[in-house]
Amino acid sequence: MKRLAIILFLIPTIIWAQEPTGKEILEKIDKNMASKSTISTSKMLIHGARQTRTIEAKSWGMGDEKSFTEYLAPAREKGTKMLKLEDKLWIYSPGSDRTIQISGHMLKQSLMGSDLSYEDMMDNVKLLEDYDAGVIGSEIVNERDCWIVELQAKTAEVNYQIRKVWVDKVRYIPLKEELYAKSGKLLKRMELFDITKIGNRWYPKKIVFKDMLKKGDGTEFIIDEIEFDKEIPEYIFTKAALRK
């Protein structure tokens, strides 16, 4: 009887010990997805209220701080380049031969008409630094068992005060994320599909973004090719590269 009581007492403790904390989950996501550098070609299918547009681009990225994107299609966008260095963003337009720094309210504008904003693309938020993370439950998403991690902002400066992330319990990759305003209003939803093993990491080949305040059926971001940890010449991440 005494032994049974000890077992019954220990069961919840064992189960409790198996559930990682929010912080541990975020660290594992980071470990799975972060890389020194990425080179990718991708396309965005923007399902607007009237029509669907496809935008093709090639991107070079160095950590979270530096990225360079060149738009390849359609003809109107071809040659447009975007450079992100830390929290600064420049756009080069071949039509006007101007390099423009995007700042202030423009960062909140839609990126190429998609459901993403420039701010979303910059995504300089350090989740572990700017949010308190806690596991609030688990749920099945796309037939995968997921932790639901809720992130509450520590400061008012971040764009989304509450985030909910559904994280695959085995592969430690987010399968769904919802971004909320302070009022609790759902602003954006992101769903990740085609989770593929690339090298030693799991990576989504397709992400669907939906701006909940916008008409249309969202934006599909499809990665056609991606390479990790390749050497990228430093000159790519300079303003001079925009005009080349």
Added chain:
Amino acid sequence: MIRFLFKGLLRDRNRSLLPILVVTAGVTLTVFLHCYITGILGDMIEFSAKYTSGHVKIMTRAYAENKNQVPNDLALLEVNDLISNLQKDYPTMEFVQRINFGGLLDSPDENGETKKQGIVAGIAVDLISENSKEIDRINIRKSLRKGRLPEEPNEVLISDEFADKLEVEPGGTVTLITSTMYGGMSIQNFTIAGTIEFGVQMMDRSGMIADISGIQNAMDMNNVCGEILGFLDSPNYDDIKAMNVENTFNDKYSDPNDEFSPVMTRLKNDSIMSGYFDYVDSFVGIIVTVFILAMSIVLWNTGLIGGLRRYGEVGVRLAIGEEKGHIYRSMIYEAILIGIVGSFLGTLVGLGFSYWLQEAGINVGDIMKNSKMMMPSVFRAHITTPAYYIGFIPGLFSVTLGTMLSGIGIYKRKTAQLFKELET
């Protein structure tokens, strides 16, 4: 009886001339004031119509629902065909394309890097077509401060204050960063043709006027526009005409089940203007009512004085045996006749003045030249249907009421005292 009283009016001018002159003057003022106020406030409405609302406005249903956000992604397509159909359906009206847009305006330094940048609120109108009346319609010639009007699609006007902020002068280049109607990034260079002063704080802070073809090109809106404004052929907004156009258009072109089908709203139903219409109606009503009341007191007094001045006459008539009721009634009939004649003459003169002011107008351009306001430079009266009868309210009723009140004294006079009164 009427003929008798009318002869009395003509033959006994001492008795009737002054009351008629006072009634005529009062009614003239009432009619003129009504037309003048209606005209000035109507001019303000007309100005707003020319600038933003049109007498009627066509948008897609989806655009109309979110028009405060200026959703150019929901703009009207194939507008050239639509406008040519409209010109056939409503040949006396004029239809023009407009695009409202927002974004960033960026001025470059000598290396092409951003020197200054600011949020811009712009309006695109047809500035350069040969037959376009838009420059005069929105009165930008008067508001020009530096440079000249645009002559090419890539030339724009920006507010003087905004130009100072961006450190650009006419002839300089600015880059408009905005979205195409499909949401893509649009970065387009424009030349500053001139600077203007809007007189509206928000527009002076960040306003821009561009030619519609330049903006259509920049925003990938070829043969597309956000709004089509329609103007009736009458100089002032006519709600009944506009309502007819609205109903026939919506019956023919609008489909409630298609959010991209065009829908027409008339000026009075415009969300901003409907409040102003109510305000104008109340404002005109209050001013005219106060004035009518004031005039009524004056004319009532005229009636009273008229009655008192004839104290002796009434005494003699009573002394020779005329019935009190008969005297009282005849005085009231006389007052009515004076009221009708005075009101008629006053309305005629008031309408005459108003007609002159409606046609010629008062040019306040010189007085307002330092105000830098984008507002009508000529104020005009406007003759409306109520102007034909509004003067009769103080003119007829007040004189009659005044006479009725003063006439009550007839019944208080005692026959035994009449001769004593007459002797004195």
